[in-house]
Amino acid sequence: MTAHTPSTSDNGTPGPRSSVHPVIAEVTRQLTERSADTRAAYLARIREAVGQGPARTSLGCANLAHGFAACGVGDKLSLAGDVTPNLAIVSAYNDMLSAHQPLETYPAVIKKAVGEAGGVAQFAGGVPAMCDGITQGRAGMELSLFSRDVIAMSAAVALSHDMFDGALMLGVCDKIVPGLLIGALSFGHLPTAFVPAGPMRSGLPNKEKARVRQQFAEGKVNRRELLQAESAAYHSPGTCTFYGTANSNQMLMEVMGLHLPGASFEQPGTPLREALTAEAGRRVLGLTALTEHHTPVGEQIDEKAIVNAVVALLATGGSSNHTLHLVAIARAAGIQLTWDDFAALSEAVPLLTRMYPNGAADVNRFHEVGGMAFLIGTLLDAGLLHEDVRTVAGPGLDRYRKVPRLTEDGELVWVDGLAESADKTVLRPAGDPFAPDGGLRMLEGNLGRAVIKVSAVAPERHVVEAPAKVFADQAELQTAFAAGELTGDFVAVVRFQGPRANGMPELHKLTPPLAVLQDRGQKVALVTDGRMSGASGKVPAAIHVSPEAEAGGPLARVRDGDVIRLDAVRGTLEVLADLGDREEARPTVDSSAGTGRELFAALRGAVGPAESGAGVFGH
Structure with a gap:
């Protein structure tokens, strides 16, 4: 299977372009000015790491032998030299959580695609993944936010062997994606793509699920009836279909150019989902320092990418948890994002989607009626996003107006997305919003x-x-x-x-x-x-x-x-x-204790305030 990734020349004719909205431009200017010192220090650090090259080329023989001892003969020969790129796979797979269960088969798909393209991919490490839906109201929920920083540290451990030229991060839900990105930014000299699993098929409508929950709270239905409703809503592999933190994560990774165009909401288990997973590996292979298209993730996630993320969060009425996560992510890249930036951008960004809990539709319906391609396109046309950013698909956010498709021959191509929303009760253009300001x-x-x-x-x-x-x-x-x-x-x-x-x-x-x-x-x-x-x-x-x-x-x-x-x-x-x-x-x-909470005492003592991202690093 081959892929045709959109480029500047084959991107089609973009919609009518506008200059960047003055509020977007001013917030970006202030953010850049405020971050000048910390961003410069961060970039100097990752650029020094790029200059050192893949450390395996200078590893001692015993070190290197340990690094590829379990590889096949061909991969050993490749990694013993200094020209074959090696990609790290870091995954949040476990088979208890529906959103992460599909990730079980991804490493084999990625390894095969990367190997056929002339590289090597190794499973570098796993990170924990807990589900807030399971721990709601339980003591385990008190570990949830800190799991983000544990995941970041776990990702850093996986990448610390200095064997890699790029990375693929496999994760979906609430703290997992922010943690993986913070960890990736600590190795910001490496190109990195995020590989999603996609949402489960639509089940019991989220509005009906909420109605039964409320009836249970009033004593009008019993536990058996509540469990039946919950099980009909959460029923198969894939991400929960409401627009909470997990699906806000996916939207943000795409608008920041860390997903391939159109990858966020393709359901698991489809040929297109597998093709996108394989192509993510090939794309990172083409972005390493061994190529002329080197795109380190720490350079890619700059002030413009961070502003784009906040804009898209506001435009979709996304999860309030990201007022913490985006601040922490930005700080990991030396960027001093504040709640005042959210407030300033909210005044200029219209609300363009209605997905549960902000409406009746789920993310599958959003994807069907235009999805990310339409959303990004209309925000670009209104001057509400920076187009001149770097992405894993190449330079420029215009590429994300396209949607992926498989030809009859199994070739992965990108074609024009919908010019109009197919359902304006779910997704609207920037000129006809649900509300004039962000959610x-x-x-x-x-x-x-x-x-x-x-x-x-x-x-x-x-x-x-x-x-x-x-x-x-x-x-x-x-x-x-x-x-x-x-x-x-x-x-x-x-x-x-x-x-x-x-x-x-x-x-x-x-x-x-x-x-x-x-x-x-x-x-x-x-x-x-x-x-x-x-x-x-x-x-x-x-x-x-x-x-x-x-x-x-x-x-x-x-x-x-x-x-x-x-x-x-x-x-x-x-x-x-x-x-x-x-x-x-x-x-x-x-x-202070029970359900593992005693192990997190040091993190409670070191954590910063909510305004600084509620993290234990660099506040």
């Missing part, structure tokens, strides 16, 4: 700074002013709900859920009870220094409050009855009380 907004006030996702929140609920009800964790709120104690209007304050306190777990179990109360006519909102799921929905939630309560943030001094005003229109988060003379509360729930 994420920043809040600031005397309670600190926070993030709110408003794309799924009804406009009449964008402002909530009500007395606080303070909880130590989400279990305490659920208990109060079950006891019928959550009456009247209120703002739920769930504190000591930040990274220093307990690893900043997602609090997705809060969504059903709060949604029930909201549907009963109560005005409710959530304020927390924890996270919500990438699938957080219709209840207004000020999340990632920074500084967190454990770090002495104002949340630690809020008491029951204090009036809190959450105003997503003005971008403010305020308590209408004087907190100055109050003592700080302390956590009443012990998260």
Whole structure:
């Protein structure tokens, strides 16, 4: 099987072009200026590594022999010389998680394609992959955010043998892709492609699943009926089909040029999916320092690529988790992205998609009606993306207007995508958006700074002013709900859920009870220094409050009855009380041990604030 990768000459006629929007240009300018010193230091480091060449060419004989001892005779002969490129495969495969189960067969596909193209590919290492869907509401969720940094370190261990000229990263879900990219950027002199698995086939509609969850919270259906609904929604290999963090990851990898064009949402188990996997290996082979098209990932992920990522996140109403992950990714490349950049870009970027939880459609429907090719094309035409970036498909983001297809002869080619959205209830052009601004907004006030996702929140609920009800964790709120104690209007304050306190777990179990109360006519909102799921929905939630309560943030001094005003229109988060003379509360729930949490004490002690990406590196 051969592939015809789009190039400048065969890219077809692009749509009408616009100069870069002035807000996009100004945010990029400020970001570049702010990052000048750290970016320069990062580039100097990776350029020095490029100059040193593949270390295996200077490895001692015993070192090198260890490096290819398990290879076949042909690969040993190739790696003993200094001209055959060797690619690392780093994978998050495990067969428990539906999104990662398809990755089991990818290394063999990649090795075969790379070998036929004149290179060698070795499985360099595996990284852990946990599922937030399984750990929601459990102690294991308190390891989730830190797993991102563990994955980054694991990827670095895999690449540390200095045997490689390029890398392929196999991963899909929430913390896995950001962790793999942070790890790859620590070896930024290597060209790197990300290889997705694709979404599972559509099952029970996500809106129906959410309805059954809410009915269970109200006691209207039993556990057996709830499990039937959940199993009909999550039913086969592939990524969950709602537009949460996992699928936001895939969208971001494509708009940053780390996927091949159109690769993000092709379902697993298809001939096209296998062809794209094989071609990813061939493409990286053509981007190594041994070629004239050398494209190190650390050069590729520059300020323009980071701005493109934020724009696409806003335009799609993507996961709020990426206000943490993109900041951490950018810092790994020496780029000082801030929440203020998100806020500034949000004012200029329209909302172009409606996918659950922001609409009824899933990612399969988005892919069918135009998908990434249409989204990128319309954002480019509106001047909302930088076109002049480097990608694994070659220079220029225009290439991502194309979609992959297989010819009758099995050749992989890229053809023009849809000129118009096939369903404007799901995907719209930039000139006819669902909303004039992005789905994420920043809040600031005397309670600190926070993030709110408003794309799924009804406009009449964008402002909530009500007395606080303070909880130590989400279990305490659920208990109060079950006891019928959550009456009247209120703002739920769930504190000591930040990274220093307990690893900043997602609090997705809060969504059903709060949604029930909201549907009963109560005005409710959530304020927390924890996270919500990438699938957080219709209840207004000020999340990632920074500084967190454990770090002495104002949340630690809020008491029951204090009036809190959450105003997503003005971008403010305020308590209408004087907190100055109050003592700080302390956590009443012990998260220091059990389910492996004792092993993560050092990370809780080293982690930075949410605004800096909630990571343990370089904050």
